[in-house]
Structures are given as C-alpha cells and as structure tokens.
Amino acid sequence: MTVSRFRLCAFALFSVAVAFGAAAIDYSASLKAGKAELKSAGALAFGPDGILFVGDSVSAAIVAIDTGDRKAAAKAGPLEIKAVNEKIAALLGTAPDQILINDMVVNPISRNTYLAVSRGRGPEATPVILRVTPAGKIEEFSLDNVKSARVAIPNAPDAQAKDARGANRRMEAITDLAFVDGKVFVAGLSNEEFASNLRAIPFPFREADKGANVEIYHGQHGRWETNSPVRTFVPYEIKKEAHLLAAYTCTPLVKFPISTLKPGTKVVGTTIAELGNRNRPLDMIIYKKAGNEYILMSNSSRGVMKMSTEKIDTFGAITQQTERQGLSYETIPELKGVEQLDKYDDSSALIVARLVEGGSLDLKTIALP
Amino acid sequence: MRRAVALACLAAACAAAQQIRLESAGARSWFRVEGAAPGGRLAVFVDTAPGASPDATPMLGSSRAEGGSLVFDPRFPLQPGLRYRAEFRPASGPPVIATFEIPRPAAAVTRLEHVYPSADRLPENQLKLYLHFSAPMSRGEAYRRVQLLENGRGPVELPFLELAEELWDPDGKRLTLLFDPGRVKQDLLPRREAGPALEAGKSYTLVIDGAFLDASSRPLDQEYRKTFQVGPADRDPPDPKTWRLGPPSAASTEPLSLELPEPMDQALLESLLEVTDLRGQAVAGSVEVDRQETRWRFRPAAPWQPGNYIVLVGKTLEDLAGNSIGRPFEVDVFERVTERIARETARLPFAVR
Numbered sequence: 244m245t246v247s248r249f250r251l252c253a254f255a256l257f258s259v260a261v262a263f264g265a266a267a268i269d270y271s272a273s274l275k276a277g278k279a280e281l282k283s284a285g286a287l288a289f290g291p292d293g294i295l296f297v298g299d300s301v302s303a304a305i306v307a308i309d310t311g312d313r314k315a316a317a318k319a320g321p322l323e324i325k326a327v328n329e330k331i332a333a334l335l336g337t338a339p340d341q342i343l344i345n346d347m348v349v350n351p352i353s354r355n356t357y358l359a360v361s362r363g364r365g366p367e368a369t370p371v372i373l374r375v376t377p378a379g380k381i382e383e384f385s386l387d388n389v390k391s392a393r394v395a396i397p398n399a400p401d402a403q404a405k406d407a408r409g410a411n412r413r414m415e416a417i418t419d420l421a422f423v424d425g426k427v428f429v430a431g432l433s434n435e436e437f438a439s440n441l442r443a444i445p446f447p448f449r450e451a452d453k454g455a456n457v458e459i460y461h462g463q464h465g466r467w468e469t470n471s472p473v474r475t476f477v478p479y480e481i482k483k484e485a486h487l488l489a490a491y492t493c494t495p496l497v498k499f500p501i502s503t504l505k506p507g508t509k510v511v512g513t514t515i516a517e518l519g520n521r522n523r524p525l526d527m528i529i530y531k532k533a534g535n536e537y538i539l540m541s542n543s544s545r546g547v548m549k550m551s552t553e554k555i556d557t558f559g560a561i562t563q564q565t566e567r568q569g570l571s572y573e574t575i576p577e578l579k580g581v582e583q584l585d586k587y588d589d590s591s592a593l594i595v596a597r598l599v600e601g602g603s604l605d606l607k608t609i610a611l612p
Numbered sequence: 613m614r615r616a617v618a619l620a621c622l623a624a625a626c627a628a629a630q631q632i633r634l635e636s637a638g639a640r641s642w643f644r645v646e647g648a649a650p651g652g653r654l655a656v657f658v659d660t661a662p663g664a665s666p667d668a669t670p671m672l673g674s675s676r677a678e679g680g681s682l683v684f685d686p687r688f689p690l691q692p693g694l695r696y697r698a699e700f701r702p703a704s705g706p707p708v709i710a711t712f713e714i715p716r717p718a719a720a721v722t723r724l725e726h727v728y729p730s731a732d733r734l735p736e737n738q739l740k741l742y743l744h745f746s747a748p749m750s751r752g753e754a755y756r757r758v759q760l761l762e763n764g765r766g767p768v769e770l771p772f773l774e775l776a777e778e779l780w781d782p783d784g785k786r787l788t789l790l791f792d793p794g795r796v797k798q799d800l801l802p803r804r805e806a807g808p809a810l811e812a813g814k815s816y817t818l819v820i821d822g823a824f825l826d827a828s829s830r831p832l833d834q835e836y837r838k839t840f841q842v843g844p845a846d847r848d849p850p851d852p853k854t855w856r857l858g859p860p861s862a863a864s865t866e867p868l869s870l871e872l873p874e875p876m877d878q879a880l881l882e883s884l885l886e887v888t889d890l891r892g893q894a895v896a897g898s899v900e901v902d903r904q905e906t907r908w909r910f911r912p913a914a915p916w917q918p919g920n921y922i923v924l925v926g927k928t929l930e931d932l933a934g935n936s937i938g939r940p941f942e943v944d945v946f947e948r949v950t951e952r953i954a955r956e957t958a959r960l961p962f963a964v965r
Contacts (some may be wrong), residue, residue: 261905333660336658336673341691345777368746410781410783435877437930471793521802562799
C-alpha cells in the first residue's frame, strides 16, 4: 500500500547514525532462516535493506521477511500488466473471482513490486506473496526458506474473552503498516470495540509495545472527540521532525509528531484536512514535482486526491473553536477505481486499478500528477 | 479427497499410448504422464474457456521424473468446481491434452442466522451491526451484498464504513458492519454533506442479498430483511449503577442474572463480563444473552458456594451507539471534559446465600 515510507525514514536513520557514530544495524542478522508462517497476508511495508513487513491479521502478528532483494534497479521503464488479477489467478491455479489483492508495495531499492494475495476468499484462504519484476514477470516469492521474524500484536485488554459459545470472535484487521525511525507502526481496526490503538513496534523485534491511544480533535470546530481508529498513514517530515499523517475512519487527515507516541500515553493530533463524504482513504504517497511537494491519496473508487503540503507545518493543534482550516485538495478524475497505489520512482506511481468501469483490473505505472 | 473426472481427451491423446492421469492422495493431487520420453514438458492451466489460449499462464508447480513417468505437482490444491487442462508436449510428436473437472462436494446451503442488535428500534447513532451466518462466507463482496433502505424512499447511499479488509471473525461466519463514523459523529464534513445514515423518526430495512456467496462460492438460501425504527441519538455512557443483579441461591446452579436498562453491543456483552470471587479467582460457567441484549445471565459449572462474588465488566463494553462505560462515544471537549475519565473495569459485587 502506501508509501514512500522507506525513503522518508532513510534520512532520519542516516542522521542518527552520523550523530552518534553508530554502526549500521544489520537488520538481516536479527532474522532466523526457515519457513515464514503466515495465516493471512494483508498490509505490506518495506523497511531498510529489502526487509518486507507483512501484516497477518488472522495470526494477529507482523512478520518481517528478508527478501534479499537489494540489487539497485537499473532505470525502470513503464510497467503495465493488463488483467493482472486474471494472470495471478491462472498462476495460482484458480479463478479470478477467487483472488484478492490485499496490498501492493514497491521495493524502493530494486523496483520489484510485492503483492499480498489471498488465494480463496473464505477464512481458509491461502496467503501468497507475489513479486512483479520491472519487466512485468509475476513470480511467487516463496516463504519456505527465508530469513524472518515475527511479533505478536499486543491485543486489547479483553482479547482473550470468549463469547457465549466459547469462541473468541474478536479479530483486528491490520489496515496499514509503515517503518519509520526504527519502528513498525501498525494501524488496526477491531471487529468488536470501536477504539483507536496505533502501535509502534521497535525493529529488530523484541516485544510489541502497548501502543499509544491516539485521540484526535476532529472536525470543523475541533469539538467532538472520539477514539476513532486510524485507517491508513504515511510518515512525513515536518521541519525535520518525523510525523505521521494519518487518515481516520471518519475521514479527517491528522498529523502528529512521532516523538509524542509513547506507550500507554494519549496523543492529540492536529486535523490538517477534513475530507468530505465519499472519501474513504485507501493509500497515501508523498512526492515532489517541480519543486513542490504533494500528498496523493487514493480513495475507494471515487477518484484520487492531490494535496499540496505547502501549509502543512502552519497548522497548530486545535484547542479552541476555530473556523475551518486545512489543506485543500483537487480530485484527479481520470484515476477512478484505484485499488492499490504506491510510489514507483521519482516521476511515477504504480497502481492496481479498474480505470474503466467494467473493464479489466490492470497493474500499471502512471505519471505522478 | 475429490474424484477427478477426465472430461475429454483431445487430439492424438486417445490414440496414443501416453495419457495424462490425475491422481490424488489425501489433500494432494498430481498429474502423471506414463512412458514420457525425456525432454517432454507437462504444464497445467485453469481451463476457463474452450480452446487453449496461446499466451495462457500455466499454474505454478514442479515437474519431476518418477520411474518412466513425468509428474507435475501443482503448487496449490486444485479447486473444486474448476476445470484444469493438462498439456504434455513431448520432445517430438503431437501434444497430449486432457481436461479434468474437480467436482464440488455437496454441502448444506448457508443461511443468515441472526442480525444483532436484535431490537427493532435503534438509536440514530447506532454504530455497528453483526451478521451471523451458518457457514464461512466469502470476503470481498460484503458491501455489494448488504443494502440499507429507508422505507418509502429507497437505498441509503454509503451508510457503512467500507473496508477492503472487511471485518469478519476468525471463522468467517460473523460480519461486523460499522456505520460510517463520519456520518455518525456530529460536526464532521461527511455528515453535513450527506446527513446521518439513520435519522430519528424514520424506519429502515436492512437487505442481505441472497447472492452473497459463502466460502465455497455458493449463494445463500434466500434474501434476508430486517426492518427497524430509529429513535433519538444515545450519547450517554452506560452506567453500571443502573444495572440490576439477581443473585442466585447457594447450592443451586441457578443463573446469576444481570438486567440492563438499555441493550448493549451483543458481541461485547457476551465476552467482556466475568464472575470472580473476592480473591479474583474466576468462576467457571457459561453465559447467555437474551431479551434483545438487555439481559446477561451466567450459569455456573458447579453449584454456587455461599460467599461474596464480583461481576467484573470490561471497560470497553459498549452500548448500541458505541458509548462505553465511563466514556461517551463522542466527548464535547469544550463542555464535558470531565466525562473523559475511563475506568479499567466496573465491579458489581453480589453475595450468594
């Protein structure tokens, strides 16, 4: 999904290494060789050195996998695979309606694209990680013999609770992941209680941290507060301080500094944009064009939004009733039906989209708008 | 496991000594060509349309020589209901092509068993609905198969938060539908633009399409409808002080009963309450929730011993509008800041005599 994640945080890591004279961390050394077990493959994010993080909602875990994919890309040209879902289905020996592409992320080093796919649509679906090369070849990324590590996501306090039939039906859908400042950030949404718990898990994994309860002031007047869950987010530096820009289930786009996210604390974010009806954020990327910086946000089948970050650092926390403030946006009408979005290179994004209603689901690069 | 049916044997295949067989043991199946001379290639395709497409993608798998045979092991199990085309291309001579259909096992038709809340009157700021099915369902089409109608007017546009992940339980038998929080919460742009999904004084029908597919890609037995009235918004957190405990008698296995003045979220009411003794030791037993989620009952596994007990209520217990104990769903940060005090658990003491 989302991101120029790694690229954004690379600067922060570099700064730390220089400032303290620290040796570079060998992330791969913290991983163990063998079979990486996944019960599901959802949100994906790249960390440093070709480490791929996979959100496994069914196991309530994050799995870090060393892809070994560290060979810098030669200049990559445009990529297009028509009816990518049909090709994937054929490869996996099933029908296109039995395939779900849950997430897509581009390895910023190699420009290989990784797809988290479900083969089957029921609870017994098989998770598969596929790799698409810049030349357009689709191959399975086998998990049978890789270096990996997993961390259980700390659950809600009452997660072990059973219902009247003795079943624990609670599950948390991991809706987004990002690696920044040595931590994997995890956004999730429970199928029972409505609460916001954004988790930050230090990598290499030790134990998952409790997560900060993120509370935000929503809305035009910053008046009604709830525990609304974060849906998707992207790391972003504002005045050299690492922030998360987070889109909430009730649509505001909020910024908060990563330094304020401490286990067990409550954090107040700042609403930087109020997105109206029909905007349900799926993925966000940040990019530069002609000296300006933009956020590109895909929404569920309703077009892609482009926002300039020009005034992003001027918004203060909403602590009193104020008039409307926030980033303005334009909608790119020709980008309807975008299901997956990630940054491909400095001038293009990669999408999985059904750009024509009733048309094929294609994977293709597009020029950044 | 399944019995594969060879459908056709095309071209030179029937006449040739070489035939492609589909064999299986347990959950595994594989394709075999006996007497295959070295240098031949065996590939398998999902047979979606009659006639081989020259650029068709073969399914993943590995080939190996076994005795005089060439064997292809598919990377993934063959799927019931689909047809596969195996092509053996010898180093010389015509190809051998055979198709195989994997039959679907017979299974009971899936039903929608219950919709929670059970009540037929819901608050305007109702937060969640739970749909319980009799068998695991397919992910990826929930929002196309569930529709909310305002009675007398027609479909409500985008009433639910649509998440690609969809909110299923681990068995795939319960779907959680969240009303779009942007339209539930006051003062947000979606609500001002489109209004709340539910409005007090109106009635609605939830329609679950009979074409909703279960995990085996079979439709439900029928379409389902639940009609309900909508009343005013509920912005008050549940207050355990207003709950009424009915303690059981000692030496009996009568249920402990807890009556609530308003319905609670069914999933949370069933799972977040616990009975302990004063030392914090949990009492074993089973829970029943009924009377439209306004009564919780706990039946002990062994007869009650006389003494003092506590019902511990998890603080995340929510009412229908997502107000949890000690915390309303929405807090007006300018006027009601004092209401932001959250308790870990509510404790309801009772004695068995």
